[in-house]
Amino acid sequence: MKLHQxxxxxxxxxxxxxxxxxxxxxxxxxxxxxFPEAMLVLxxxxxxxxxxxxxxxxxxxxxxGKGYQTDKYRIVFAAKLDEIRMLTERAPQLVPYxxxxxxxxxEGEQTVLVTINPERYGIIADGAVDPVFFKRWESDLRSIxxxxxxxx
Amino acid sequence: xxxxxxxLLTAVSLVAAAAPDGAELFGRYCAACHGDKGDGGVGVxxxxxxxxxxxxxxxxxxxxxxxxxxxxxPAFDALSDAQVSAIVTYIRAWSKxxxxxxxxxxxxxxPVHGKELFASHCAACHGxxGGGGKGTGVTFSRHRDLPIIAPAxxxxxxxxAATDEMIRYTLQYGRPGTPMISSKEQGxxxxxxxxxxxxxxxxxxxxxxxxPADPAxxxxxxxxxxxxxxxxxxxxxxxxxxQNFILIRTDTLEHGLVKEGEExxxxxxxxxxxxxxxYEALAVDPxxxxxxxxxxAVTEQAGKVTVSTxxxxxxxxxxxxxxxxxxxxxxxxxxxxxxxxxxx
Numbered sequence: 001m002k003l004h005q006x007x008x009x010x011x012x013x014x015x016x017x018x019x020x021x022x023x024x025x026x027x028x029x030x031x032x033x034x035f036p037e038a039m040l041v042l043x044x045x046x047x048x049x050x051x052x053x054x055x056x057x058x059x060x061x062x063x064x065g066k067g068y069q070t071d072k073y074r075i076v077f078a079a080k081l082d083e084i085r086m087l088t089e090r091a092p093q094l095v096p097y098x099x100x101x102x103x104x105x106x107e108g109e110q111t112v113l114v115t116i117n118p119e120r121y122g123i124i125a126d127g128a129v130d131p132v133f134f135k136r137w138e139s140d141l142r143s144i145x146x147x148x149x150x151x152x
Numbered sequence: 153x154x155x156x157x158x159x160l161l162t163a164v165s166l167v168a169a170a171a172p173d174g175a176e177l178f179g180r181y182c183a184a185c186h187g188d189k190g191d192g193g194v195g196v197x198x199x200x201x202x203x204x205x206x207x208x209x210x211x212x213x214x215x216x217x218x219x220x221x222x223x224x225x226p227a228f229d230a231l232s233d234a235q236v237s238a239i240v241t242y243i244r245a246w247s248k249x250x251x252x253x254x255x256x257x258x259x260x261x262x263p264v265h266g267k268e269l270f271a272s273h274c275a276a277c278h279g280x281x282g283g284g285g286k287g288t289g290v291t292f293s294r295h296r297d298l299p300i301i302a303p304a305x306x307x308x309x310x311x312x313a314a315t316d317e318m319i320r321y322t323l324q325y326g327r328p329g330t331p332m333i334s335s336k337e338q339g340x341x342x343x344x345x346x347x348x349x350x351x352x353x354x355x356x357x358x359x360x361x362x363x364p365a366d367p368a369x370x371x372x373x374x375x376x377x378x379x380x381x382x383x384x385x386x387x388x389x390x391x392x393x394x395q396n397f398i399l400i401r402t403d404t405l406e407h408g409l410v411k412e413g414e415e416x417x418x419x420x421x422x423x424x425x426x427x428x429x430x431y432e433a434l435a436v437d438p439x440x441x442x443x444x445x446x447x448x449a450v451t452e453q454a455g456k457v458t459v460s461t462x463x464x465x466x467x468x469x470x471x472x473x474x475x476x477x478x479x480x481x482x483x484x485x486x487x488x489x490x491x492x493x494x495x496x
Contacts, residue, residue, distance in 0.1 A: 028184035054408025103441025
């Protein structure tokens with residue numbers, strides 16, 4: 001094992017010990033930022049991680065347009081084109097789950113983010129895609145959520 | 153290299169051996185739902201003084217360990233005792249009062265009379281059979297001024313965490329600042345309170361909160377279409393309307409990821425909505441965005457046209473919310489009807 005591989009492995013062990021108790025099906029975080037600012041940080045972090053925001057579904061706008069009272073609620077779709085093409089080719093059963101999405105909604109003066117743990121997509125893919133791929137997705141999502149959570 | 157290895161191994165052992173940090177653990181596992189300062193959100197407001205002053209540390213610890221099956225709060229059963237204890241200590245520090253201590257001694261009362269009292273004094277908030285208030289947290293389910301949703305008293309997690317003495321105390325003194333008023337204000341005697349405790353305890357073993365994952369439920373609903381992709385898309389549009397949903401838009405799967413015109417035209421997604429249904433679902437669980445928007449995918453691969461969508465019942469299993477399960481069952485029916493109608 002080379003030095004950088006070893007240090008990488010041990011760094012991962014440190015990260016595992018400090019961060020992981022067990023796999024969660026749903027990943028959530030909270031931001032002390034108000035919705036517009038949290039949304040901005042989210043989109044910037046998604047881009048910084050190399051993903052493209054393909055669409056923002058404005059759930060609250062649709063509801064208020066129909067006369068319902070609601071707080072800010074959006075769904076952010078984000079992905080990498082080559083990854084989407086690979087997944088739909090190898091695991092077509094994932095198509096309805098793609099692109100992956102993040103729910104972001106206001107809770108008073110704060111904002112809450114929710115997403116499905118990408119490991120779940122790995123379960124749905126049923127071995128057609130290397131689980132490491134989804135583990136990396138999870139790592140990126142946690143990093144994005146950390147950015148939003150820690151932004152002030 | 154040895155130096156680096158040594159430093160990293162020391163770091164690992166230090167991290168593993170360090171006393172758990174309650175604030176850090178709360179921030180990681182609890183704050184997203186309960187708020188950074190425990191003032192509530194998707195989850196109940198833990199820092200509410202009248203809540204903290206009436207529950208003992210055992211109640212908090214057991215709630216963390218076993219959660220509330222079917223009522224959103226998950227079981228953090230992989231946390232160590234030390235980690236749970238650290239979180240409890242962190243939560244407890246929000247109160248200026250010392251933690252109450254309750255004994256394990258069962259309260260003796262008449263559950264039959266307790267049932268009558270429950271129907272007249274408690275059921276309006278806690279539900280006819282102690283199933284608790286509807287909705288999740290303060291987000292969309294109700295007015296934000298109302299600090300708490302009546303808990304499900306017939307929940308196995310609650311019954312495991314709460315001692316009889318704790319339930320009796322809560323009945324006697326109520327929870328000022330919430331709709332839970334004291335037994336005195338309700339005109340109940342000491343024996344009435346005991347009878348009510350006895351009735352609540354009788355839910356033990358009859359809890360209806362079980363939320364087992366159904367291995368037979370697949371992640372997607374799908375069917376092969378005998379029509380061309382274009383015909384199938386048109387059929388889906390008609391089927392959506394016939395199910396009283398509104399078509400929002402029709403896109404390719406790759407929309408927004410690639411320049412217009414370079415998308416794969418053989419992967420079409422139809423988004424649709426029933427706003428009343430959506431509004432109700434958001435009140436049941438604000439995390440429901442994971443199911444949104446309602447969509448059906450029509451894809452063509454090697455000449456085969458397939459219609460598919462998520463199975464809401466599959467996803468629902470991840471949310472630990474029996475109320476949401478009901479909505480997902482209904483939505484599953486809608487999806488099945490749309491797919492059947494479009495591919496017949």
